[in-house]
Structure formats: C-alpha cells, structure tokens
Amino acid sequence: MNHNEPDLILFTTDGCHLCDIASQVIANAIDLEQVYVELVDIAEEPEADQLIEDYGTRLPVVKHLASDREIDWPFDSPTFAKWFDVVSR
Template identity: 40%
Template sequence: MIKLQLFTTAGCHLCELAEQTIHNAGLSPDYQLELVEIGDNDQLVEQYGIRIPVLRSGKGHELNWPFDEDAILAFLNMDARV
C-alpha cells in the first residue's frame, strides 16, 4: 500500500477540487489517500496554511496546487523512480 496525504482544511473549495482531481486520476488500488486536516495543528497551519491543497507522497515529496490528473500521474511516476 502506497500512502498519499492531502493537506486540507474545512471549507476549502480548492481542497475539495483537489481531492476530486486525485480520485479522477485513476490511481491503482495500491494507493491510499489520507486527508490531513491542518487546522488541528499549529505547526501544519504554519507550514501549509497558504499553500493548501498540497499532495504529499509516501517518500515525502510534495505537489502544490494547482494540479490536474496528468500532473498527479507524472508526480507519482517521478516519485516511484527517485
């Protein structure tokens, strides 16, 4: 299982769009998406507050918004090779 994290917060319409974009990318069942609520953690708010939504791979690489399905697939392909 390959874990992906999407840093998000309640009421963020871009975060909702990013989550839908990730689901539409047609990732294999090997990928599991975890939504990380930054509002519950001051350190995460400081780190991601103006950057969300941000997709983080299991290796810790990050893809900043805006992204589309092709960018997600390219990001994960690159991450798999690194």
Template identity: 40%
Template sequence: MIVLYFYTTAGCHLCEQAEVLLNELASHVQLDITIVDIATDEKLIEQYGVRIPVVKRLDVPDDLGWPFDYGQLKVYLSLN
C-alpha cells in the same frame, strides 16, 4: 499501492477540486490516501496554510501543492 497524505481543511473549494482529481486517479490506480485537516495542528497550518491542497508521498521528499492538474498529479505520483 501508493501511500500519500492529502493536506486539506474544511471549506476549501480548491481542496474539493483536488479531491476530485485524486478520486479520479484512485479509480485507476491503488492509492492509500490519508486525509489530514491542517486546522488541527499549528505546525501544519504554518507549513501548508497558503499552499493547500497539498499531496505528499511518504516515500519521496517533495510534495505537490496547488495548483496542479490531473497530468501533474500523475507525474508527481510517477505514473507517467
């Protein structure tokens, strides 16, 4: 199972698009997704505010910020 954080916030239409991609992928691969609303933490707003949606694996140092497509998401999650 792949454990990851999905950084997002309310009213973010790009985040909604990314969530569709994650849900599609989750129908094929076991994902443990923790949804994190960056609006709850000033540090998260500074770190991800202009980059959301962002997907972050807990076992690798890099993250994947928008824009990304299904193929790029698979590569980031090492599924290709």
C-alpha cells in the same frame, strides 16, 4: 487493496473548495484501490500550529510519504499522474 499506512497525504482544511477539487483530480489520476490517500485537516491535528505554518497558505498540498516530496496546487490529473509516477519510482 488494504493499506495500514497511507501512500499520500492530502493536506486540507474545513471549507477548502480547492481541496475538494484536488481530491477529485487525484481520484481521476490514480487508482484509489491501489493507493491509500489520507486526508489530513491541518487545523484538527495535534501539531496544528506547525501544520498551519507549513501549509496554511499553500493548500491543497499532497505529500508522497515514501519520497517526502510534495506537490502544491494547482495541478490537473495528467500533471498529478506524472508527478506520482516520478515520486513512486
């Protein structure tokens, strides 16, 4: 499915091995053809100072844009799938 706007944002940064793991966990938990996940490197965005303050010690963090709810690491695929089901209602 082609999306113009992301459903989820995965906040990450360069060299974050937990972010790489989280990306795989997400891919195992949801259908990425139906859900658009945007990767956002907090250090590379125009509002980097604020993003680093908000997320720098919490990475990886996934934000569901429609509900404005977040899930912090650690999470596994079943936990993520359940969270996504709840926030998507």
